[in-house]
Amino acid sequence: MTRKVRVRFAPSPTGGLHLGGVRTVLYNYLYARRHGGDFVLRIEDTDQTRFVEGAEAYIFNCLDWCGLTPDESPVKGGPFPPYRQSERKALYREYADKLIKNGQAYYAFDTSAELEAMREKLKAAGSHSLQYDHRSRMNMKNSLSLPAEETQKLLDDGTPHVIRIKINPGETISFTDLIRGDLSFDTGNSDDKVLVKADGMPTYHLAVVVDDYLMQISHAFRGEEWLPSAPVHILLWKYLFGLDAMPQWAHLPLILKPDGNGKLSKRDGDRLGFPVYAMDWKDPNSGELTKGFKEIGFLPEAFINLLALLGWNDGTEQEVFSLEELVDKFSIDRVHKGGAKFDFEKAKWFNHEWIKRSSAARLAPLVKETLEANNISNIEEDYLYKVIDLVKDRCTLVPDFYTQSSFLFERPASYDEASIKPKWDDAKRDYFKTLADTFRSSTGFSVEQIEQQFKQLATEKNIKVGELQMIFRIMLVGSKMGPGVFVIAEMIGKEETVGRIEKVLSIL
């Protein structure tokens, strides 16, 4: 049985888009592209209490930045609309009713206080399971424990109620996970999950099954945290649509915090000083801003690359992959089973590699932005390209372009005088005075020429070139850093070079 590959990413729009979420998108996207399938984005907004303004648009922005644009989505549309679960509310009811009619689900009227009381009671009794399940449900207020007439009366009175799946013990649910292989669960351990909430909205459990069916999803990739509820979903598939229509499952390993243990969270990023979200996220309620990979200076190419390699590799030594290469080489069965601790140092290495490999044209808009943020404007494009090619090897994050090249645009704000003074004397002063004059009166100003004049004068004055070069560098750059000094001099030009020499001469 082969059918068209259709995958989906189904985020809940409740805040920033987490690293792990983007990786899930990526694996979905890669699988779809690899197999000529469709990638759909479905918004799982069934919890109205968790609605966050702007969160949905933010997700679209992140996906666009990453270059992982869906084929079908709430904004783009597609053959199976709507793509927001809140707008599909009416659809789910018929399936819930079908389950009830077949005795596979039931009404439950327990209040949250009663549920809490049940757990307390079970705990007090030393029970191993505090669940609403085959052991406890007959002690609760539901259509299984109540006489039919009473249930009907409650329903007629409009008593708030939920619909729960009825899971009986004694059955083994088996399935093959694309990453973990054959898995099986005993239904005796599953609880009677709520399928439809009191407000009439489906829970994730019902919605995911109904929507995956209706949207003809062929492969369902999601985080490992869903594994324990997989048997419930499979049961639902069995009851509602038959196992033949069910997508193939793949439960992705978690991304863990670098130190200690546990799932990586936004808090860890704040604490350890690195982003966890793809892009800046401003919480509309608290006004709190959380930094994103984009804004601290990551290239989307690098971000995608690092995420792909967090839990997957192609079996060779290659580590730097473009999206196209990933599409070509990605395979779900090479995804790891175990979680991976996030390492920000390695993440930066990926970005550094991508900056080194990117053309000046690719980098120019980003570099320009970072320079402008530091009040360097009116940059000529040709010059900018030259600067980028000159310094990109030493830039890890985009903002590094400012620190690595500001002296090619403006005079140093300060000078590392401490490195000059010990070696400073009248002979050196005389040398640089003469050097400035020599430059000023010479006709050309090429690297070769500068170097030649610089060294010739040193020979004439009988001073070691090395010492002079260091001082010259500090005059032009302000500190002991940057590309070759003569190259810098040529870049900034004769006037400016002379000006900078004389400026330092005046303060020493």
Added chain:
RNA sequence: GCCGCGUUGGUCAAGGGGUUAAGACGCCUCCCUUUCACGGAGGAAUCACGGGUUCGAUUCCCGUACGUGGUACCA
């Protein structure tokens, strides 16, 4: 607690009955550069533990430990 999933250097990881157990990040040393990077050459560092199976287990099986996820009218 119960249920599930996992475990190769500090981190990402290749490998999968017999190997000197790859490679990368980070760290250290040296070379290059009279700067800082880049680049190059080296170095330290790993199969969680205990039982099996086997001529032989890092690799297969079973336990244990540890980690992690779930145990919501959240996804």
